[in-house]
Amino acid sequence: MALPGTRARGWAAAAKIAQRRRHAEGARGSSSRAPPSSRAALYVHWPYCEKRCSYCNFNKYVPRGVDEAAMRSCLVTEAQTLLRLSGVRRVESVFFGGGTPSLASPSTVAAVLEAVDQAAHLPADSEVTLEANPTSPSGARLAAFGAAGVNRLSIGLQSLDDTELQLLGRTHSARDALQTLAEARRLFPGRVSVDLMLGLPAQQVQRGTLPAPDPELAAEMYQEGRAVLREAGFRQYEVSNFARNGALSTHNWTYWQCGQYLGIGPGAHGRFVPQGAGGHTREARIQTLEPDNWMKEVMLFGHGTRRRVPLGQLELLEEVLAMGLRTDVGITHQHWQQFEPQLSLWDVFGASEEVKALLAQGLLLLDHRLEAAVSAQCQVDGLGISVFPPKEAPAVRPSTSWDRTTCCKAKDLK
Numbered sequence: 001m002a003l004p005g006t007r008a009r010g011w012a013a014a015a016k017i018a019q020r021r022r023h024a025e026g027a028r029g030s031s032s033r034a035p036p037s038s039r040a041a042l043y044v045h046w047p048y049c050e051k052r053c054s055y056c057n058f059n060k061y062v063p064r065g066v067d068e069a070a071m072r073s074c075l076v077t078e079a080q081t082l083l084r085l086s087g088v089r090r091v092e093s094v095f096f097g098g099g100t101p102s103l104a105s106p107s108t109v110a111a112v113l114e115a116v117d118q119a120a121h122l123p124a125d126s127e128v129t130l131e132a133n134p135t136s137p138s139g140a141r142l143a144a145f146g147a148a149g150v151n152r153l154s155i156g157l158q159s160l161d162d163t164e165l166q167l168l169g170r171t172h173s174a175r176d177a178l179q180t181l182a183e184a185r186r187l188f189p190g191r192v193s194v195d196l197m198l199g200l201p202a203q204q205v206q207r208g209t210l211p212a213p214d215p216e217l218a219a220e221m222y223q224e225g226r227a228v229l230r231e232a233g234f235r236q237y238e239v240s241n242f243a244r245n246g247a248l249s250t251h252n253w254t255y256w257q258c259g260q261y262l263g264i265g266p267g268a269h270g271r272f273v274p275q276g277a278g279g280h281t282r283e284a285r286i287q288t289l290e291p292d293n294w295m296k297e298v299m300l301f302g303h304g305t306r307r308r309v310p311l312g313q314l315e316l317l318e319e320v321l322a323m324g325l326r327t328d329v330g331i332t333h334q335h336w337q338q339f340e341p342q343l344s345l346w347d348v349f350g351a352s353e354e355v356k357a358l359l360a361q362g363l364l365l366l367d368h369r370l371e372a373a374v375s376a377q378c379q380v381d382g383l384g385i386s387v388f389p390p391k392e393a394p395a396v397r398p399s400t401s402w403d404r405t406t407c408c409k410a411k412d413l414k
């Protein structure tokens with residue numbers, strides 16, 4: 001958290017760093033599409049918050065003071081180390097999450113982006129998202145994040161009801177939320193997303209936690225919310241994500257398509273092949289949770305990776321299925337073959353008794369024709385796998401309700 005007296009200087013520095021990055025991009029020219037093994041998304045975890053929200057289970061800390069220079073330097077170091085280990089040459093999206101990353105200085109954001117661009121390549125049109133709480137950023141501060149290289153904002157609105165916001169322990173009011181949203185839409189037209197929660201309990205807070213929402217009511221609200229958003233022209237492209245005008249989160253899409261991603265910062269998760277260190281197998285990597293310990297490890301070893309778990313082929317395919325079925329496009333043959341070129345989905349599931357039972361109940365359609373546009377997809381009211389020959393494939397597909405959720409995101413509020 002920058003000291004007020006240093007803010008103007010810090011913002012000017014952030015803008016300068018971002019400008020240097022854009023010039024370097026211009027000099028390099030546009031590069032051709034790199035192979036999947038040398039591309040990745042990057043998640044940056046800023047672990048600090050002003051206050052604990054009553055429902056929150058994220059890795060966050062409410063500190064007395066933050067040594068931002070040390071945190072910045074460690075984020076830069078860890079980004080450099082993991083990019084080197086991964087052998088990634090092109091970072092296609094960066095997501096600053098938390099915690100509350102809008103409490104960080106724009107110059108910290110700019111420093112991380114510059115380090116990423118130098119260690120790999122961060123094309124000028126890459127999606128760079130920052131999560132912001134409605135209380136932390138003023139309009140000028142949001143503009144400074146834009147100058148630092150952020151081009152998409154994800155705002156933690158949660159609710160537009162002051163009683164609910166209090167119940168959630170949020171530090172903002174509905175009025176703050178609307179003001180921040182208006183400012184964000186002015187500064188980042190078409191590239192603003194908001195988090196909204198459904199199924200909030202009307203009851204009181206019990207021992208600092210919220211009681212579980214009534215599942216039937218939450219499901220009803222979910223269906224109602226989907227209908228409202230659909231009516232307003234939003235496409236439901238994932239279980240709890242909606243966008244219009246094509247403004248999908250490309251960063252999250254990488255997760256659901258099982259693309260590579262690097263995670264830096266306390267408690268961040270990543271999944272990549274450590275090619276730069278001679279590795280051939282994808283690993284799940286988890287960074288040390290607690291910020292002070294994480295910083296000590298980064299200063300000693302260049303990174304704070306606490307756990308590395310090699311992912312076998314079966315685990316990877318399970319992820320391809322679980323992630324792909326969350327999306328409205330399901331799992332295409334082409335996508336599946338990227339991970340399993342020998343066996344089709346039909347080869348794997350066609351003889352399964354469980355699958356046969358689902359087929360008989362009409363909950364599952366499994367296509368064995370390789371020319372089909374979609375081989376596996378979830379349907380409303382149950383897990384479903386369906387078939388759309390290419391010419392019949394609708395632009396917007398039916399979406400899912402098998403994973404009932406209490407949170408939804410509405411993208412592109414233009």
Ligand code: SF4
Pocket residue numbers: 048049050051052053056057058060098099100133156
């Ligand atoms: S601001 Fe976000 S990360 Fe911080 S406590 Fe609230 S919900 Fe959790």
